[in-house]
Amino acid sequence: MKIAIVGAGYQGLVTGTCFAENGHQVMCVDRDAARIALLNEGKIPLHEPGLEELVARNREEERLHFSTELDHAVAESLMVFLCVGTLADEAGCADISGVLEAVRQIAQTMDGYRILVNKTTCPPGAAEKMLEILQTHAAHPCDVVVNPDFMKEGTAVDDFLRPDRVVVGCEDIRVREIMKELYSPFLRTGKPFIVMSPRSAEMAKYATNVMLAARISLMNQLADICEAYACDIAEVREAVATDYRIGPTFLFPGVGFGGAGLPRDLATCEGLAREAGIESDLIAAVRRVNERRREQFLKRICDYYDAAITGKRLAVWGASFKARTDDLRGGPGIFVIDGLCAAGADVVVYDPVAGTKLKERYGDRIRIAAKYYEALEEADGLVILTEWNEFRRPDYERMGALMREKVIFDGRNLYTPDVMAAQGFHYVSIGRKTMMPSDRPGESQ
Ligand SMILES: NC(=O)c1ccc[n+]([C@@H]2O[C@H](COP(=O)([O-])OP(=O)(O)OC[C@H]3O[C@@H](n4cnc5c(N)ncnc54)[C@H](O)[C@@H]3O)[C@@H](O)[C@H]2O)c1
Structure with a gap:
């Protein structure tokens, strides 16, 4: 045909x-x-x-x-x-x-x-x-x-x-x-x-994306509660995900979802409900929780350095809205990078495939590293924004040796907090205890 x-x-x-x-x-x-x-x-x-x-x-x-x-x-x-x-x-x-x-x-x-x-x-x-x-x-x-x-x-x-x-x-x-x-x-x-019917088929796409988005926002809100009550969201997720009524996908807490589709489809559904005079407070909450994720994450980084963030060299691993794509649209990546630039940080980004798009968007406002360890040279901190597989098992000693300050803000929960503390990192992740080097087992008792 x-x-x-x-x-x-x-x-x-x-x-x-x-x-x-x-x-x-x-x-x-x-x-x-x-x-x-x-x-x-x-x-x-x-x-x-x-x-x-x-x-x-x-x-x-x-x-x-x-x-x-x-x-x-x-x-x-x-x-x-x-x-x-x-x-x-x-x-x-x-x-x-x-x-x-x-x-x-x-x-x-x-x-x-x-x-x-x-x-x-x-x-x-x-x-x-x-x-x-x-x-x-x-x-x-x-x-x-x-x-x-x-x-x-x-x-x-x-x-x-x-x-x-x-x-x-x-x-x-x-x-x-x-x-x-x-x-x-x-x-x-x-x-x-x-x-x-054509109308149902049109709605099916929105309904699917709203359901997927809701799972992520719900996990993100549960992650905040876990953090406040000294629980570990990764452990909690395991229990939740193995319930056959729930299933394992779209349950990973983090810095939130993005892309051109999910945020727009949530807003469209809210708009459709509004026009029809229907309350869509649940959908609005899903969107709002997601928007707050990236704001809270950025604030956490800025609060850590406080006024001294100006001129701090911050390495960023990953900018695309998710792994295996170079798409930056609507993602937490560009939100956080924009915020760090606005705060005066010296931002060096490594993304396995989004380098060209980052260059187009930021020009000379950020530096783009060709390799992921290169981004860490003299860095005062590392910010992880995309769950690329190659970031999952790095050489922690090499990372620590390259960095000026051993601080990691992990927006994708890639590492184990105890391991990071044992490696001497100050490690901030989502829905889990923030680890200091003094949290190494047996260190400060
Ligand atoms: N990207 C995804 O993963 C994905 C998944 C499911 C659904 N969708 C849906 O698919 C649609 C397209 O998304 P996308 O991500 O491919 O967008 P995109 O922006 O990557 O591509 C759209 C292309 O259409 C071209 N275009 C626009 N108007 C045109 C015209 N009048 N004549 C010829 N070309 C024209 C643009 O130049 C662009 O290259 C959206 O409605 C999106 O919601 C996308």
Whole structure:
């Protein structure tokens, strides 16, 4: 089948590449000419494990193409997947004006029947607006399908190739069958293909993200209580996570969640509730707890150094909103780095893949280290913001020897407090006792 993908960002690039991997002819279109030029040179403008290899293979096999020309892509394809970004308005809610503008552009290029598959995250009712635009601006019939995307940056390729489920919002039986056929290679292990109304499919994405966000915020609030009552949230989490009714995922306390999606989807849900005159205090609390996380963490660092923070050299390990991605959007990483810069600290950041994006954002305001130990040279403290695997088991002696002051603010609970105290660090983590070197076993009794 010939497929057009409109928007070649994280979602569009992964979607198009995975369809090409299954033998389809895919044309990915983006209005960003520089992005398309990079892709046509065989370079990937974002970091997503496994994607580069798949893109190269499918370009080589001439199944995957990149262009800025929407009309050509739409003319060639029965199915047009909409993967443009959803922006956030001033209140943080989804602003879908750009998405609807893309639909208008698609409508004007249609030269026959098309199926528009919306994968962008849009509030309930958006598909109806899209159909209205297509019926107004296109001279040909069309169907609109809602196909929310549940992929996670960092494991997006695997999530697409082996999804937990595929959700399709579509009233037309014939179009449902086309969608089922398209996704059947990805559902061979028996994972469900779930059909529902377009509005429910739109809401399913928000509901999923709200549930996931709630788990994290709840754990973060429990972490604060643990800290106040000398409990250890890591131990408590183990007990909670092994309850089969709860399960182990999305229960890690820390400096909070980020990304372009989760915070915006919470705000959008609050907005939807508000418009309908429904109280959404629980969702508002989930968002607020998360926002407070990063503020509290930054305050903890600033309070430790107090006025002396000006000129202190602070090493930061990790800036992306989570591991295995270079995405900085909406994450606690940039919030904390911004705050440290504003407080006058001399900030040196190491992130395994986000260096280029950090350089674009901060210019000379921070230094970017090429290696993680390099960031620690003469540092007055280390701040950990992303749970990259390579930070999990460092050489503590080497760290201590490089640093001017052996202080760690760990926003991801990567280390064991007792071990850090034994290694002579002042170690601040989340929901666990702050350890001083004097806390070494047997030291101060
Ligand atoms: N990133 C994720 O992990 C993820 C996961 C699930 C759902 N989603 C949803 O996918 C959508 C896209 O997110 P993303 O992270 O890929 O965004 P992104 O910003 O990385 O990519 C969007 C791309 O669309 C292009 N674009 C915008 N308007 C266009 C137009 N009119 N014509 C052609 N190209 C256009 C932009 O230039 C950009 O390259 C969002 O609605 C998001 O909520 C994203």
